[in-house]
Amino acid sequence: MGDSFTQLPLQIDPTSKAVSVPESAQSKQLTAELTALNALHRSLLNLDTPVPPPPIPVNPKRSAQIQKLRESGSASFRKGNYPDAIRMYTFGIEMAVGRPGWEPSGLVRDEVSVLYANRAQAHMAMQNWPQAMIDAESSVEMKKAGNTKGWWRKGRCLIEMGRLEEAKEWIEKALDVEEDADLKALSKEIDRAIEKKA
Amino acid sequence: MFWVGLLVPITYIGVLVGSLATFSSLYRKRKAAKAASLAPWFDPHIPRNVYLSLLHLEPAPGQKSPVVPDSVLRAALLRRATEDIYRVLAIRGAKAALGILVQRGSVGDDLWQRFQRAEQEIEEELRDVVKEANAFSPGWGASIFQTANEMASNAIIRKRVDDIQAQAKAETDWWEKKRSTIQSEFMKELYEGSEDPAASSSTPQKSTTAASTSTAQGGSDEDTVFVEGGGPAAQGAKASAKKKKGKK
Numbered sequence: 001m002g003d004s005f006t007q008l009p010l011q012i013d014p015t016s017k018a019v020s021v022p023e024s025a026q027s028k029q030l031t032a033e034l035t036a037l038n039a040l041h042r043s044l045l046n047l048d049t050p051v052p053p054p055p056i057p058v059n060p061k062r063s064a065q066i067q068k069l070r071e072s073g074s075a076s077f078r079k080g081n082y083p084d085a086i087r088m089y090t091f092g093i094e095m096a097v098g099r100p101g102w103e104p105s106g107l108v109r110d111e112v113s114v115l116y117a118n119r120a121q122a123h124m125a126m127q128n129w130p131q132a133m134i135d136a137e138s139s140v141e142m143k144k145a146g147n148t149k150g151w152w153r154k155g156r157c158l159i160e161m162g163r164l165e166e167a168k169e170w171i172e173k174a175l176d177v178e179e180d181a182d183l184k185a186l187s188k189e190i191d192r193a194i195e196k197k198a
Numbered sequence: 199m200f201w202v203g204l205l206v207p208i209t210y211i212g213v214l215v216g217s218l219a220t221f222s223s224l225y226r227k228r229k230a231a232k233a234a235s236l237a238p239w240f241d242p243h244i245p246r247n248v249y250l251s252l253l254h255l256e257p258a259p260g261q262k263s264p265v266v267p268d269s270v271l272r273a274a275l276l277r278r279a280t281e282d283i284y285r286v287l288a289i290r291g292a293k294a295a296l297g298i299l300v301q302r303g304s305v306g307d308d309l310w311q312r313f314q315r316a317e318q319e320i321e322e323e324l325r326d327v328v329k330e331a332n333a334f335s336p337g338w339g340a341s342i343f344q345t346a347n348e349m350a351s352n353a354i355i356r357k358r359v360d361d362i363q364a365q366a367k368a369e370t371d372w373w374e375k376k377r378s379t380i381q382s383e384f385m386k387e388l389y390e391g392s393e394d395p396a397a398s399s400s401t402p403q404k405s406t407t408a409a410s411t412s413t414a415q416g417g418s419d420e421d422t423v424f425v426e427g428g429g430p431a432a433q434g435a436k437a438s439a440k441k442k443k444g445k446k
Contacts, residue, residue, distance in 0.1 A: 007250075010255060019274075037274055040276060044269055051338045054345065097356060105348050108352060142355065161376070
């Protein structure tokens with residue numbers, strides 16, 4: 001097996017250098033692989049160095065831009081201009097997710113987590129509970145520990161939508177990860193609400 | 199007579215060694231055939247096939263040999279390294295569990311053999327990738343797997359977030375539907391309330407709460423606030439407003 005491989009009937013476009021495969025040999029996996037390969041090739045061409053640098057250090061330009069978007073989003077939020085805040089945060093998320101794949105994933109996690117938590121807050125301010133819940137959940141998925149706000153916000157959204165059982169489960173999970181007064185208060189509130197309903 | 203005496207032991211040794219050699223080679227061949235007939239642990243390694251196919255690209259009929267630029271090959275090698283990372287992770291994850299299962303006899307020897315073969319293969323594969331990387335650019339071999347590792351985990355986290363965000367539409371639809379049911383139920387209650395004096399005691403109270411909330415919020419979507427105020431979550435909404443101020 002060591003040196004053997006399956007020869008694929010690949011073609012390469014002389015100008016765009018895009019790799020493709022004739023229709024007869026297409027399979028879903030292979031097509032997906034070639035799409036990923038061509039995308040990676042394009043992003044490699046944008047580099048100054050021939051090969052991707054090791055993950056650290058990071059190009060500071062993008063980090064600064066993301067930081068700036070987050071700050072202007074928060075400024076809009078404070079002024080009460082929630083749609084604008086959401087737009088800024090969304091740009092920031094796109095920018096953070098759009099980092100080239102070889103940059104540290106931990107950094108992407110941190111940035112995306114904060115931005116989603118903030119966007120959740122803006123959606124909550126507009127009483128858009130389902131979207132806020134999804135954003136808070138995304139934030140928690142990216143960063144579980146040290147993300148009290150994310151946990152709290154999804155719990156709050158579930159309460160607002162009347163999904164008390166789910167909220168209870170969620171907050172219990174949150175308290176396993178994080179000991180926090182706000183979360184405990186929310187947990188008590190859920191218990192009271194459930195009692196009242198029963 | 200002397201020669202005949204010598205011939206007998208030599209023949210004896212010859213036959214002995216010959217039969218042993220035959221037996222050993224047969225045994226090994228059979229074992230190798232058996233190992234080869236076992237199903238491979240992983241699916242075909244597509245990025246590896248792509249990379250090697252690009253290296254050995256054959257010209258299409260009637261054309262001269264196409265030139266694959268190095269940048270494409272480097273990208274393909276990086277894809278291959280990324281796939282290797284997934285495989286290494288899969289092997290590591292399975293090893294301890296499988297070891298225990300084999301010890302207990304819960305799974306057959308075949309599975310263990312397949313696993314060990316996959317492990318050997320991946321080791322060879324990693325060495326091969328490092329060698330190729332160093333051939334492209336000296337020193338890349340040292341960092342290609344760091345890069346590939348980040349590529350792999352970046353791909354995983356993006357997929358997770360995408361999966362969660364993909365539910366947004368369903369959740370919003372669900373909420374719209376639920377909200378309109380609450381609204382219509384509330385309107386019905388309100389309507390019945392005006393007919394039935396017994397029920398009216400609770401309704402006005404609710405609507406005042408709703409009115410106060412909606413004026414406080416002053417939002418454009420007063421309808422929704424109205425329902426919120428009447429719904430079971432009225433208290434929650436107020437509490438959250440307070441809370442948010444506290445947290446800011």
